[in-house]
Amino acid sequence: MRRITRLAPGVGALAVVAAACAPNNHQDSLNPQGPYAQKIDTLFTPVFWIAAAIFFIVEGMLVLFAIRYRHRKGRPQTPPQIHGNSRLEIGWTILPALILVGVAIPTVSTIYDLARTPTGNVLNVNVVGHQWWWEVDYPDQQIVTANELHIPVGEPVYVSLCAAGVGYGGVPAPNECQPGPPKGAPPSAVGDDVIHSFWVPELAGKQDVVPGRTNHLVLQADRPGTYTGQCAEFCGLSHAYMRFKVVAQTREDFDAWVRAQQADAVAPPAGSLAATGMNDFLNGQCIACHAIRGLQVNGQPLTANGGPNLTHLMSRSCFRGCTMPITRANLEAWLRDPQAVEAGSWMQLNPKLSQDQIDALVAFLMTLR
Amino acid sequence: METAQHIYESEHEATSTGLPNAKLAMWVFLASDCLLFGALITTYVLYRGASLVGPYPKDVFDIPYTSVSSFVLLASSLTMVLALAAVQRGDLARMRVWLLATALLGMTFVGGQVYEFTTFYREGLKLSTNLFGTTFYVLTGFHGTHVAIGILMLLSLVAMSFTGKITQRESMTVELVGLYWHFVDIVWIVIFTVVYLIPTGK
């Protein structure tokens, strides 16, 4: 009994390893899918085994002594009074120190390895944390999207992490979050932002998104596929709903995607329900926060101000911090009462929309491919 | 009850180190307080020159003025020493005089600080104006509060001296307040140097 409980942590530890072989559940740090995550895994695995070895030695001695030296009837009650042993003390000071030196060396080299700015064929992306969704900007391609990061496989992606509000100008600029909002921009409708943390376990470790700072992270995927990630720093009410996807594509697919994203939105045919929706959109409250490229109000292009850019909304597979598939029903629910769908959402609709408006707006949104 | 063994809050008790408990406690407390000011000063230094808008230090500081009030505070350390010497001689009357003088000098300093704050405020530096306002007022304000508490303690000493709680034999309370007072003075020297004397970029 005693032995079994003492070993329980050990069994747990083994289960960790077993879990590494479990089917991919897409957010598993033990299942690296690119060189940067792999470097971490390569470092962690031996460290884990060293820790496991120390664990078994210490617990082994503990159990052994507990059994061997337990009080037994008939044994003299006066064990030898041993006060200490300097040689042993020195030994168990030096030995762990040596082990730690062994751990520290690869640790340090990996720290520097991961901190290096990648060179060569590198894709620059600015990822902006908002409460509670991710904006994804491609400064070189002039694309703005949300909650889905598309990357070409086999190429390093240099991610610059910015916080919304004061930390970010909203205009894509490579590798640097712009200090402060662009001149003349209206004050943000959704306030200043807080700290988030960008994490796609299968592609890289975490990096925090800190207002006022520009942090960087490199990630790379070996194979096409979808990798899920999640905000890892507590950021308020809907922190649990701040998820996102990384879509790794072959270079050709990626280029095609880029071209599609670069296109302007196409206005729906006049007279359709969608056209009514577009009118509602352009003359209502939506444009206070959202932009759609290609549409204009009073001859002015729209500027996003705290809400996701909706130009190619339907090309994404998920919305609202990538926690819901984009379906008609979900969009309707969202427009009916955003706060009911996402606690504390900054998308405040005032006044609330009528069912007719919702129908029209959803019809319009569904044309944004 | 001549056989009574006092074991607490008494300076006549033989302690393990020979130091009276209260004095040791004051030292530990002041060491702890050092870190309080350490953290405040660090904050100030980290944000030095980081304000995005004015007024900046050079726009508001009046170094000669503050130097004078700093000198007043330093002078109060001297009167504090004299007060302690007086009570240790058993001269309670002198002690009261010097304690009051110390308190008065302290009040002059605090008054000067209040005047300085109002001037800065009128010149447009509020707590919320910029990082300079934020860090300056909070750092010097914390120090001013320490001085104010010190003044309260000095006045309390004077009051206590009329109730027989302060005597030549029980002079340690005065010594403790003195320790605190000198500490607050020394901290001011650091603050004055860091805040007023070391120039900032802006």
Added chain:
Amino acid sequence: MASVSVPGETVRGGLLRRPRSTAGFWSWVTTVDHKRIGILYGATAFFFFLVGGVEALFIRLQLAQPDGKILSPSTYNEFFTMHGLTMIFLVVMPLSAAFFNYLIPLMIGARDVAFPRLNAFSCWLFLFAGLFIYSSFALGGAPNGGWFGYAPLSTVEPGNNMLFYSTGLLMAGIASTVSAVNLAVTIINMRAPGMTMFRMPVFIWMALVVQFLLAFSLPIITVGLFESLFDRRFGTHFFDPAAGGDPVLWQHLFWLFGHPEVYILILPAMGIVSEILPVFARKPLFGYQFVVFSGIAIGFIGFGVWAHHMFATGLGPVANTAFGISTMIIAIPTGVKIFNWLGTIWRGDLRFTTPMLFALGFIAQFVVGGLSGVTHAVVPADYQQTDTYYIVAHFHYVLFAGAIFGLFGGMYYWWPKIFGRMLNERVGKVQFWIMAVGANLTFGPMHILGLEGMPRRIQTYTPALGLGVWNLVVTIGAFTIAVSVLIFIGNAVASFRRPKDAPADPWDARTLEWTVPSPPPPHNFDEIPVVHALDDFWHRKYAETEEGTLVPVPAGGSGDPRSDDAHGSGHGIHLPSPSYYPVIAALGFPLIGYGVIFHWWMAVAGAVVVLAGLYGWAFEPAAE
């Protein structure tokens, strides 16, 4: 029995009459006896343990399966924040303080702490701080920004929630600083004749290190809390990036306190374990000096590792390297302790009493948490681990399976001394095993959950992640722990139904508190003991031969506690009188707190109460 001058039969002193009651409610409110204050600390801490535990149970119910619907996001955030705050500031710290208060004077041979009324003040202020923070549930919402309250979330979120956090913690911080000064002076200055520093029990050493950690780390978070409070309340910009402020400054200030804090939480338990093992191994602690010095070393190094909580903040490779390495170094002195404990049971004559089981359980489980801690120090690995359940697993292994186990061991060990009654050993052992199973069931699988991608502080998770099974196991484990806690409560209640029958020295122990009757008289010692050696009491009972074998000293020897009556009467021992002022002064603080949050006039009223309390105090004779 010694006759003691009864406090209260005395003339007026100060403004209020000296309190008279020696039993009942008011005697507890006005007490300045370190033993009663210790019990007050312990009772409050245990009460908050149940509260924090119930919060944890709700958290676990919510997370038992994906898409949980038990708690709304806002309630969940309040619950996990309050759970962390409660367990750290209102459970482990005061429970350790309970042991410090009760035991320090007894173990060093003193009649009380250096400043008994200050001690009462700390105790009440701590209790009021706890109640103040909890009153937020009724006053618009409890703190909801996590126990480390990162700015700018803590300064921009709407509502007063995080104002309760900063003001409440400021109060608790004042209480702890005052008590740290008090206890440090007590240990340094009030030792019995002959009790040199290196004859002090290890528990006392760890207590001393903890007091210094408190005294030097609390002022730092005090500054941080003030800055955060001012940002919210007075429009300052300490952590406001829009004005050039840096949110990371808060992280530095918090963790400069926060990391020493975790050693504040663990060293008392390590001290307790170092007392329990030798008694039940019937052998001296192996390598006493090394255990002491490693404790001191942990205290020192503990101030140089704080940024290991910020590896993903973006401090750069140089800082991350430095803090990664300094963090690893801390494993060395901690290992020294572990190995010396193993050395202590090696070749011993082990008795598996309940306290001993908890002490051994502490070692077994703390090692798990310590080793996972070292894997966090491997910085790149921490890029994956940080802010996941892997971290939650780490700190519950050291805090629950470590600190709480150690403290439970202490409760079983000193219960007879404190209450004069034994706890039921058989029930205690059952409790231990259920708790150990529960703890490992709860916190073991969290390692897996974290590595498989479960971030912490999420109120729900999607079924797609495949985390449901282990989460269910965790929840079952949490309720297993709850069962064990209920068993403990039953055991404690049952002990009070029995007569006071505990002998002075039920465990054949080694330190001075066991020389006095159980429970000890108000004045502790009829005569202040004179100490001749480490483990003095043991050496009064047993002599050691050249070869290191024990021979009992003939019964009735100088140290036999049963012969206590033969000692001097202790007539005329003058104990500090009870006082109203500490509790009055402490009462003003929550008023100030409400004033800061709601209406300034409350703050003024509070300040008046505090000043009135302090003045009454200053003019009150220390004893009559």
